[in-house]
Amino acid sequence: MNPSSNLFIxxxxxxxxxxxxxxxxxxYGLSFVDLDHEIEQHCGVDVNTVFEIEGEAGFRERESLLLDEISQRAGVLLATGAGAVLAPMNRTYLVERGYVIWLQTTIEQQLERLERDHRRPLLAVPNRRERLQAMASIRAPIYRELAELAIPGEHGSVAAASERCIALIDRHWQNSSASPRHTA
Known part of the structure; x- marks a missing residue:
């Protein structure tokens, strides 16, 4: 949704x-919310434990409830979980309540960045490449459909990537909560 007071990644x-x-x-002076972190705060345990006890279905139900709640706020930058887009209702919340940005990355970049990360329950498999490719084949078309702005992933620092994002966002996003600029 453009203009919007929210950015959803x-x-x-x-x-x-x-x-x-x-x-x-x-x-941008927005409140930052990481959806997975919010789930952990509400449950009092990490995402892995939620998956162990409730399975992916239970996790996704909690994710949808919090996504609904958080996306109704104004002035929020919400970083969703990678699979939050799988539920049709979540997709509706995202496109109706904020400006949706798709941070793209390659399988190679994911493997490199997640090499030492063992916290993600869906990646606790013998062949991570195969799992990432399977998830990408399902999720990439959904990301493409939802995104108002797609930002290609590149190697480099978080600072450099953030600056590239800001340059692109500034050209496309209309912040509906920004105060009007007055000219003399």
């Missing part, structure tokens, strides 16, 4: 939604 695991999202939120 979608994209695959390891795209930088949280680290870049924090910088974008600070730059």
């Amino acid at each position: 979608i994209g695959p695991t390891g795209a930088g939604k949280t680290s870049i999202g924090r910088r974008l939120a600070a730059h």
Whole structure:
């Protein structure tokens, strides 16, 4: 939705939604919310434990409830979980309540960035490449459909990636909560 007072970041695991999202939120004066972190705060346990106890279905139900709640706020930059787009209702919340940005990344970049990360329950498999490719084949078309702005992933620092994002966002996003600029 453009104009909007919210920015919503979608994209695959390891795209930088949280680290870049924090910088974008600070730059635009928005409240930063990481959806997975919010789930952990509400449950009192980490995402892995939620998956162990409730399975993916239970996790996705909690994710949808919080996404609905958080997306109704104004002045929020929300970094979603990679699979939050799977539920049709979540897709509706995202496109109707904010400006949706897709942080893109390649499978190679994901493997590199997630090499030492063992916290993600869907990647606790012998062949991560195969799992990432399977998830991408389902999710990439959804990301493409939802995104008002797609930002290609590139190697480099979080700071450099954030600056590239800001340059692109500034050209496309109309912040409906920004105070009007007066000219003399």
